Amino acid sequence: MNIELKKIENIQNSSKLSVSERINYLNELKKEIIQNEDNIFSALHKDLNKPKFEVYTSEIGFLINEIKLFIKHLNEWSKPKKVKSSIINFPSNDFIYSEPYGKVLIISPWNYPFQLAILPVLSAFSCGNTVVLKPSEHTPETSKLVNKIISKIFPSNLVCVVEGDYKVASKLLKSKWDYIFFTGSVRVGKIVAAEAAKQLTPHTLELGGKSPCIIDKKINLKTVCKRIVWGKFMNAGQTCVAPDYLLAHKSIKSDLVKELSSRIELTYGKSLSANTNTTKIVNEENFNRLINLINSNKILFGGEYNSNKSKIYPTLIDEPNISGEIMQNEIFGPILPIFSFENISEIDKIILSNPDPLALYVFSNDKDFSENIIRRYRFGGGVVNDTIIHLTNPNLPFGGIGNSGYGSYHGKSSFDLFTHKKSIVKRKMWLENNLRYAPYKNKLNLVKKILKYLS
Template identity: 50%
Template sequence: METVKGILEGQKEYFYSGNTLDISNRKSALIKLKNEIKKNESNIFEALKEDLNKSEFESFATEIAMVYEEIKDAIKNIDKWSKRKKVKTPISQFKATSYIYKEPYGNVLIIAPWNYPVQLVMSPLVGAISAGNTAVIKPSELAPATAKVIENIISNIFKKEYVAVVQGGVEVNKALLDEKFDYIFFTGSIAVGKIVMEAATKHLTPVTLELGGKSPCIVDKSDKIDIFAKRIVWGKLLNSGQTCVAPDYFLIHKDIKEEFLKSVKKYVKEFYGDNPIKSEDYVKIINKRHFQRILSLIDKDNILLGGNYDEAKLKIEPTVVEVKSLDEQIMSEEIFGPIMPIITYSKYEEVIKTIRNFEKPLALYLFTENKVLEKNILENINFGGGCINDTIVHLATTELPFGGVGMSGMGSYHGKRSFDTFTHEKSILKRSNWIDIPLRYPPYLGKISLLRNIFK
């Protein structure tokens, strides 16, 4: 597409002008971004209500507040993050000094998903701006109202040569990926992530892939099952389960299964009433295709709780199902919806074996007061990140890098890691001119013993 080519050419020219390199300019851009988001909070709320039926509270907590925190952290620390770093120089390079310079990649592409259509655009953008890049943003066409608000926010404060929003569907994504960017940041499904990575290889473009997978939630025997269930229901049903780090399936110790189910039922009712489908706090499924996909995962014979739905409202009641075999359809893919598959276990070894049946997950949640079990799980299972005795909130801190491993993603961001993601570390060794040791120069006869002494 000529439009994409024109934007990218303009951004390259703007980047090489040096405007993005000045730290004060970066801070100013971040302040403008925060102020413009604040001005548009009501528009964001309306758009998220239209696209996903999100309440204002959930919209602010999960979409806006996290972005404000990212901006605050970046403005506070950008001078320190971007500062040249002096490092040790080995004696073999006497006399010289070594430095790491932080420089932006250049022109970056941010492709965002529909499930958190504000946060998952703005958070990586904060990293791109703070590191000194220009950016092209591609919001998801599946959340059109929010995508339009994002475009308005960006166009109100930035020239398209600095930050530009490109709207459209699959063809636009393809056109963007055909171009040569200096960095690509993608959040979305594993299937599309593979397409992005394949496209990036044509230009050897570095990528961050924030994907997903089947994230397990383990619940051990405890006298704290009620509070465990409360935190699990909150995390699973946040955004109606349409969260990349939502607990996907549940490994419940057989001795507390009934108590756990009783508490789950209690908190579903407490949070969303007798009929969650009618609750204004209960998010809808994004579209009919995903609605039907989620329904197809439910085996009616295995339902323990819930099971009702309203296609007109695109809402599926919180539903607990019992899993009798890992070969069942619900265990074949990431659910990305308000369905809770329950698997019971009696021994710790069963938990490890079950989780290892799947690819390395983006998140893992463990509810236990047993420190031995905690140690065993953390040391023996690979996953992106997670929580002990809570869900979701590990990604709500700028001090913890967020990202996947293996099929759940590569690279990470949040806080300083966002800056690092969009920054190239340029290594420089500066040699002194007042002395020039002749050891390294030919002829080499008789010199190897001296070299060996240096590298003992």
């Protein structure tokens, strides 16, 4: 057996740790992350050339806030919740117990390789589960650092990291787990779901999709473009909730393109050589895929790339064919197609040509228009008049629907995700209602009256 895979033999079925003991581990994890800030910067620079600002805001700071939230609320969340009892069971006290599933497998992606690895690990562990993490092989420096931090903080029989490629992940999926949490592509998500189904293992899929961004007429385009450029091109567009394409009202499309171009130049310079502090494309396969998309479509702006550095300048594409490759799968790179529309049916034609997206964004000063868009389409979550910020609020569950995944986490939703809700009724012994017991003679009419009264 692979040396890495042998690690899972020592994993316990559950941690058996008290809440206070789990909180102590979370405090140690928080300290270790803070102490390793420079190492995290370095690892992500080597793997993806990520700017320090983006590393801190989207990886380190995000994690620290989630850890603090668990430390503050875990004791409260873990207590049995008393709920209103049914009069049918009088006298009784009714509760919901949150209990860990047991052994959890987490497979994390490469695009935010530190945060998206450790966040589900700390969430699952906090709930009393034991955890095996398989980080992405495409960001090796970050995976090594994640392994080092987790190995230092957690006993190997409670949490361990198994490094390796897709073959290792495939073998892990063949093992028996009590829960599986996967973040990645739709294609691999289907494989994970199929393997989980063989053993009826509950699981969560955090996937992606073609997330639209709709821009209505009569709106401040300067602010719109600032927010779109930030949300789309951060991390070189390698963000699961990044706007995948724009739908702009025909009357403002030309001005929108000019403003977007101006904002891109202000943010990233007028060429790749003008700004060295930009994220690179993760590997050659993805780089070549993206270049093919650029070369197969009409470029409105940008189009520059550097094969030696695996970098692509933010690129705007004009009205691609909706049956073309660029509109068939999530782009996951710094390429932004722009369509125009005049009415809602034209929006429908494009959005409904793909499965339910992970996110949707709409910019409009017309509340009725925005509300219609929000209610008209199925998507995981979204924002009115901004992009991607919904995932920063721990009070909002984050997750997809249908083809973009299922299951939601962040904040309290993470605790709910990694715990089974056990319903418990505690009856009293001092009163007995014989109505439910046989023989049933002359009881039916009374039961009907009681149930009618209670409804």
